[in-house]
Amino acid sequence: MVANRVSEVLSARDSAACRVREILDRVGDKWSLTVVGELGRGSRRFTELKNVIPGISQRMLTATLRGLERDGLVNRTVHPVVPPRVDYELTPLGLTLLDTAWALMNWALDHIEEVDQARIAYDKAG
Amino acid sequence: MVANRVSEVLSARDSAACRVREILDRVGDKWSLTVVGELGRGSRRFTELKNVIPGISQRMLTATLRGLERDGLVNRTVHPVVPPRVDYELTPLGLTLLDTAWALMNWALDHIEEVDQARIAYDKAG
DNA sequence: CTGGATCCTGGGGGATACTG
DNA sequence: CAGTATCCCCCAGGATCCAG
Numbered sequence: 001m002v003a004n005r006v007s008e009v010l011s012a013r014d015s016a017a018c019r020v021r022e023i024l025d026r027v028g029d030k031w032s033l034t035v036v037g038e039l040g041r042g043s044r045r046f047t048e049l050k051n052v053i054p055g056i057s058q059r060m061l062t063a064t065l066r067g068l069e070r071d072g073l074v075n076r077t078v079h080p081v082v083p084p085r086v087d088y089e090l091t092p093l094g095l096t097l098l099d100t101a102w103a104l105m106n107w108a109l110d111h112i113e114e115v116d117q118a119r120i121a122y123d124k125a126g
Numbered sequence: 127m128v129a130n131r132v133s134e135v136l137s138a139r140d141s142a143a144c145r146v147r148e149i150l151d152r153v154g155d156k157w158s159l160t161v162v163g164e165l166g167r168g169s170r171r172f173t174e175l176k177n178v179i180p181g182i183s184q185r186m187l188t189a190t191l192r193g194l195e196r197d198g199l200v201n202r203t204v205h206p207v208v209p210p211r212v213d214y215e216l217t218p219l220g221l222t223l224l225d226t227a228w229a230l231m232n233w234a235l236d237h238i239e240e241v242d243q244a245r246i247a248y249d250k251a252g
Numbered sequence: 253c254t255g256g257a258t259c260c261t262g263g264g265g266g267a268t269a270c271t272g
Numbered sequence: 273c274a275g276t277a278t279c280c281c282c283c284a285g286g287a288t289c290c291a292g
Binding site: 004005006007016017019020022024025027028029030033034037054055069070071073093096102103105106107109111112114115117118119121122123 | 130131132142143144145146147148149150151153154155156159160163164166167180181195196197198199219222223226228229230231232233234235237238240241243244245247248249
């Protein structure tokens with residue numbers, strides 16, 4: 001439990017902490033993390049992403065991709081062909097997020113059971 | 127760019143992927159990550175958290191702590207004294223999230239500038 | 253058939269006031 | 273001090289339609 005840079009910056013209560021939270025808000029939501037994780041496996045088309053991410057609506061996929069593109073994490077490439085083809089891939093900046101994104105998803109994967117148990121116990125006690 | 131367990135599970139399109147996203151939704155939002163990060167530095171009282179996390183409302187702090195408690199990440203201890211005193215601390219499960227949470231926050235901290243530049247460029251081009 | 257824009261509703265989330 | 277209750281607004285996000 002080292003006191004690292006994050007905790008120092010956070011405890012400073014300055015605007016940097018606010019900015020970090022702003023970035024987290026963009027990059028920490030489930031769809032962004034999922035999309036980044038999927039694109040980490042390679043370039044994908046819009047429909048491929050939609051098919052591979054069950055439960056996401058077109059609207060949310062579009063919005064998520066736009067946000068990631070705006071933040072410089074994803075490149076959008078339109079191929080002028082018929083039928084239209086749009087490829088999405090991680091930028092170098094996006095690649096730097098990949099390990100962390102996967103780490104968080106791995107954590108979730110590893111602890112689903114424990115979280116479930118905790119919820120059951122909490123709801124029973126409640 | 128290794129193909130790890132997460133990408134395998136995600137590509138399997140089974141319910142596990144959905145559950146992972148559910149957990150991410152709870153644990154990946156900015157307030158939960160921020161609270162976990164702060165509690166990683168040690169036990170905190172309600173008001174201490176509120177003071178140290180600028181911008182959070184009582185309502186959101188309460189809701190965030192409740193959610194983390196329900197998921198077994200945070201312990202809530204009420205001391206029967208006047209005035210009342212309530213301490214929050216990470217559970218062992220919560221501690222397992224700490225490194226990853228800090229990693230994500232460190233990533234945000236390290237890449238604020240790049241994200242800002244990307245946004246400016248994107249908005250200018252748009 | 254692909255990707256994007258529009259419409260509309262539920263609930264996330266802030267501000268404020270009140271309680272044990 | 274540590275919440276709960278209430279009001280209210282805004283937008284996340286699903287359903288649907290549009291363009292090429």
